[in-house]
Amino acid sequence: MKANPKDVFSGTYYIDGDVACAYGAAAAGCKFLAGYPITPSTEAAEAFAKLAPQIGAMFIQMEDELGSIVAVLGASWAGKKSMTITSGPGFSLMMEGIGFGAALETPFVIINIQRGGPSTGVPTRTGQADMMQARWGSHGDYEIIALSPDSPQESFEFTIKAFNLAERYRVPVMLMSDECVGHMTEKVVIPSASEIEVEPRRFYHGPKDQYLPFKPERDLVPPMVKAGEGYRLHLTGLVHDENGYPLLDCDIDEVTQKSTTRRLVDKIRANADKIIEIKEDSLDDAEVVVVSYGITSRVALKGIEQAREYGIKVGSLRLVTVWPFPEKRITELAHKIKGFVVPEINYGQIVFEVERCSHGKANVVLVPHGGAGVHNPDDIFEAIKQVAKNKEKYEGVVEYRTSLERLIFG
Amino acid sequence: MNQNSVIVSLANALERTGLEKVCVVSDVLYKKGIADYLGVDLFHTTRGRTNCSYGGFGYNRGESFHARCAQKKLKNAPSVNSVFPLYICPEQPFNIPHLAKSCGAVYVARWTALHKAELTNSIAEALQKQGFSVIEAISPGEGNFAGVDGVASDAREKLLKFYYDNSEIKDTEPTENLAIDSDKKIIVGKFVDWERPTFIDLYNNQLRHTLGNKFVPYE
Known part of the structure; x- marks a missing residue:
């Protein structure tokens, strides 16, 4: 289905990544934003608040992020x-609601413009340390989808993609941007509505008395109805059956437990090949592969270029979809290359996924950064050199000692 | 007579009002079939998170989570609070009606489980008001204190006698006088009933004024 022309502000803009997210949400058909201002994401909420009354949408500034996330669930x-839309501290507060949303199979989008952490951290500077929290932050078994843009243009496009995935799989989808991308101002082209594909809500159209809110159809995903239309919805975060009724002590057995919780993870895992998107460059004959995402993928380009000039066969794998993780592709590459270099603005998160999927077949080197800034591309180049020249097999993940760390810690 | 008395009052109030589009948002109400029984949509939230974005009926327990103010933004959202018997709790209880009034509730009342008819009336009145309302329903917890499997078989009767002996109806009592104290009577009644524009009304008016023909209302 094509986007509604009334929701699309076609044109060429010079805007930052935050604002581009707002335009993307509008184009995707988003009609409700509940949030609480937090640097460095506030511009996105402000921009949407400005667009909202022109497209029949609503922005509510809630009392905090706890209220924001449940308001989003209700609106959905x-x-x-x-x-x-939020950043680290607000993201932490939302974890309970994210799990609730996953359990209720509620489609919604969370935009996280990451900043340095932990806790209040560095509000005005960048970070990529919420990546594992995005995947594992709430308790219990569930799956989410997370995307990572590296430019304002992608912020626009991936926000639309996030809404489409949320609706297609009835799942929370996270746009894991960061302060650099959020505050980076570049040219953004918003195409006409006829060029934008949007996923409509998968509404149920059968007889009212036969509707079961958690009975899956194709792709393990159940259709939805709107509250207030006489379906007598029973929605609960308790483990529930296809009616939505809680499975209390007398009902729960191994089979029912597995059939409900199992589907929450299976609907993403079974469709992972359709969901996962990666961008590859020069992998055919690569001996070293740089795995990166978000702003770091742009910084890494310089290091990769230096390595190629130096004569190393280095390829690039950029994670557009971070969760679900592209396990198969990493495993496949691990059998063919000397090693992976993983620069990220944290002290090791996605690098451990790379190591897990390498199954000991390739070396894995982390190029860490503590946040509040981006890598020096020279460090990425040096790490690539280290992996290319190394003849031993590392045990686990090896951390490259960056020039900044050597300067500070000796 | 226990928390179910609130549900019965709600069911009676819904029947009386004839409202068709009602959503019950609760952190305690989750029994199978309750949505069908009440003829509503039921949203059983995680603990205390009854801030949802469509109008309805919030049902919380304990420390007045509704006072987090989200419901001031709703069009039509009465909320009932069911608190546990005060003599087992060493804390100073909230003055829920006073808090609700200061949050901007258009309708505030308090009743005990003894006052079923009054509670039903209040729920019916509140459901038909624009804006958010708060009704504090003082009722015993279902499990230990007055349920079928309660610790004492005569606990329910004792509690109702307690409410009879220790409550006093004082409609329109200023809310600042409504704190519940163990050596004073529990004041019950309807304390606030007034009209004020809802968030949606104010939002629409302001934006219509600012944007003119460009304004597209949220529906």
Whole structure:
């Protein structure tokens, strides 16, 4: 289905990544944003608040992020494409609601413009240390989808992609941007509505008395209805059956437990090949592969270029979809190359996924950064050199000692 | 007579009002079939998170989570709070009606489980008001204190006698006088009933004024 022309502000803009997210949400058909201002994401909420009254959408500034996330869930069940926008501290507060949303199979989007952490951290500077929290932050078994843009243009495009995935799989989708991308101002081209594909809500159209809110159809995903239309919805975070009724002590057995919780993970895992998107460059004859995402993938380009000039066969694998993780591709590459270099603005998160999927077949080197800034591309180049020249097999992940760390810690 | 008395009052109030689009948002109400029984949509939230974005009926327990103010933004959202018997709790209880009034509730009342008819009336009145309302329903917890399997078989009767002996109806009592104290009577009644524009009304008016023909209302 094509986007509604009334929701698309076609044109060429010079805007930052935050604002581009707002335009992307509008184009995707988002009609509800509940949020609480937090640097460095506030510009996105402000931009959407400005667009909202022109497209029949609503922005509510809630009392905090706890309220924001449950308001988003409510709006989604009322039939609106919904989202919230936040950064690390707010993201932490939302974890309970994210698990609740996953359990209720509620489609919504969370935009996280990551900043340095932990805790209040460095509000005005960048970070990529919420990546594992995005995947594992709430308790219990569930799956989410997370995307990572590296430019304002991608911020626009991936926000639309996030809404489409949320609706297609009835799942929370996270746009894991970062302060650099969020505050980076570049040219953004918003195409006409006829060029933008949007996923409509998968509404149920059968007889009212036969509707089961958690009975899956194709792709293990159940269709939805709107609250208030007489379906007598029973929605609960308790483990529930296809009616939505809680499975209490007398009902729970191994089979029912598996059939409900199992599907929450299976609907993403079974469709992982359709969901996962990566961008590859020069992998055919690569001996070293740089795995990166977000702003770091742009910084890494310089290091990769230096390595190629130096004569190393280095390829690049950029994670557009971070979760689910592209396990198969990493494993496949691990059998063919000497090693992976993983620069990220944290002290090791996605690098451990790379190591897990390498199954000991390739060396894995982390190029860490503590946040509040981006890598020096020279460090990425040096790490690539180290992997290319090394003849031993490392045990586990090896951390490259960056020039900044050597300067500070000796 | 226990928390179910609130549900019965709600069911009676819904029948009386004839409202068709009602959502119950609760952190305690989750029994199978309750949505069908009440003829509503039921949203059983995680603990205390009854801030949802469509109008309805919030049902919380304990420390007045609704006072987090989200419901001031709703069009039509009465909320009932069911608190546990005060003599087992060493904390100073909230003055829920006072808090609700200061949050901007358009309708505030308090009743005990003894006052079923009054509670039903209040829920019916509140459901039909624009804006958010708060009704504090003082009722015993279902499990230990007055349920079928309660610790004492005569606990329910004792509690109702307690409410009879220790409550006093004082409609329109200023809310600042409504704190519940163990050596004072529990004041019950309807304390606030007024009209004020809802968040949606104010939002629409302001944006219509600012944007003119460009304004597209949220529906």
